[in-house]
Amino acid sequence: MHDDTETSTSWLSPDDLETARSLVPMVYVEAIPIRVDGSGQLTHLGLLLRVRPDGSISRATVAGRVLHHERVREALVRNLEKDLGPVALPRLPASPAPFMVAEYFPDPIISGYHDPRHHAVSLVFVVPVDGDCQPTQEALDLSWLTPDEIMAPGFREEMAGGQERLVVAALAHCGALP
Amino acid sequence: MHDDTETSTSWLSPDDLETARSLVPMVYVEAIPIRVDGSGQLTHLGLLLRVRPDGSISRATVAGRVLHHERVREALVRNLEKDLGPVALPRLPASPAPFMVAEYFPDPIISGYHDPRHHAVSLVFVVPVDGDCQPTQEALDLSWLTPDEIMAPGFREEMAGGQERLVVAALAHCGALP
């Protein structure tokens, strides 16, 4: 689930953002923070806890819009800092290619990724994080889960918009499926 | 260089397209057609020959906009058919992740990828093509180049907007640098 506060930082008025959304797909970046051991092996995967517009609570990735004239890397840095705080020390990927692309649509049937607000094409990256994470803004918390916890029955239901599949794909990409 | 005829197929009026371009980055797909041998090894790489807005001629990748509510795969199929004709038989990649992302800006300094019309985030794919290619619409021709021809001095100057680097990156990705 993408956050709903983008309008405050996007240098677009709510009206302009609505206009853009009605015309073209939005470009998003999405980061899945991980903890790794000394050999680079994933040990934990981090997920935000958010209150959704309907008042329910769900786990979520770090996500946000790529602004007009902003580099993808800058958008990743900005959104990681927004959601994890200023001392998370994310290690941004050396390659600009995402490990996955998620296509969010208002109609949940089209791709299985669902965002009621708009059509968004999201570039998804796995980002090792070394420092202290202090969830900020609208995130209630950040929790670190083991691969076993993520693959346990019931985990799927804790996420929304199809993002649970991005989390499993991140585990698979890191060779960390239990 | 992206083509300039998108407006005719984009289901957006020129005015609406201008509005969108002034507010947010555009989502593009870009395909680099290749010929492969029986073991999948790249033998040739295909480039379009286009007349640029200033009347000069340059080589170009297959590229086009992802439309509102269109899947990335559909945009790839549509743009490949538009540029290579209906019997090119492209083999679309099984993974939705591009091998490269190119960020085009009106200011050529920002990323080295340049498009005077807008800020575009382009998902770039290598696409093996088995069939007959019949360049259509505004492309003058499609030519198949060997890795040696691509790496020869002077090739860089035949492309525009920084795309020559995507072509070298495609060769490298396919283990085909000479």
Add this chain to the structure above:
Amino acid sequence: MHDDTETSTSWLSPDDLETARSLVPMVYVEAIPIRVDGSGQLTHLGLLLRVRPDGSISRATVAGRVLHHERVREALVRNLEKDLGPVALPRLPASPAPFMVAEYFPDPIISGYHDPRHHAVSLVFVVPVDGDCQPTQEALDLSWLTPDEIMAPGFREEMAGGQERLVVAALAHCGALP
């Protein structure tokens, strides 16, 4: 589970193969055959049915050793033909980089990938297959499974040696997790 008939095609005597296995890791290739639709989207994933050394039956990937002085691509072609027959029409990947590496050890604890015979480093590729598959040699059958069937409870137990994780990783890589 790797097949046990490699010795017959490896141009090594059983004694020489035993010697090599006792000294260094073996290089393997592993292919996960898939069916795709016209836009490249995975619809089915193919798995062999094999009798294991202990008489039990399990599903397995296409796998085999890279021979001395053999290219990785040649090993892929040879093993795909051995397991799927001569008219499977596999589309070998354009990139020589595997989407995953699996490290098999005689001790199942080390990596979760287990092969009682040796330490093997396996380069794993997803291979779209267009033609008729006629399992040959020791494979009893090839079956095509949907993503839903693969993620259903109980599927894990139908595979051995940790390979069920490669199958899930292949689905994830192809953006096909249900």
Add this chain to the structure above:
Amino acid sequence: MHDDTETSTSWLSPDDLETARSLVPMVYVEAIPIRVDGSGQLTHLGLLLRVRPDGSISRATVAGRVLHHERVREALVRNLEKDLGPVALPRLPASPAPFMVAEYFPDPIISGYHDPRHHAVSLVFVVPVDGDCQPTQEALDLSWLTPDEIMAPGFREEMAGGQERLVVAALAHCGALP
């Protein structure tokens, strides 16, 4: 060019190593160290300076054999420490999949990658390095080169065995081709 001192650390006698090399391909790991800026963008690429067996000097990647029963990650850590010293602080990749595979043969024609000693299948990784690098053992020096220096005429001749193509491929993979 791979180093010639592996026998001393490989827990194989020279005779056993010769035997293994005569029977099967060797498994190698290869690391290309890079410096990145705060957004993960490559700024420099590190290459060792080595004396080759014939007395000439060439630039080389960090490379070494994967030992019997050793994990690929452990081999990467061990070889990075051997060549860059104990305080280089390499950030090992989260994904076990290499960005490239290089196949070295005694016959330089087969793949363009050449090692007179043996057939080796090398898993190649890009490794951001944060700390101080103190080349050890047989490496004379480590130098950090910019993308422009690597793509300059004449650079190719400073490397051997085809490795210059791995360096260009690493730049391309990191979106850093000039």
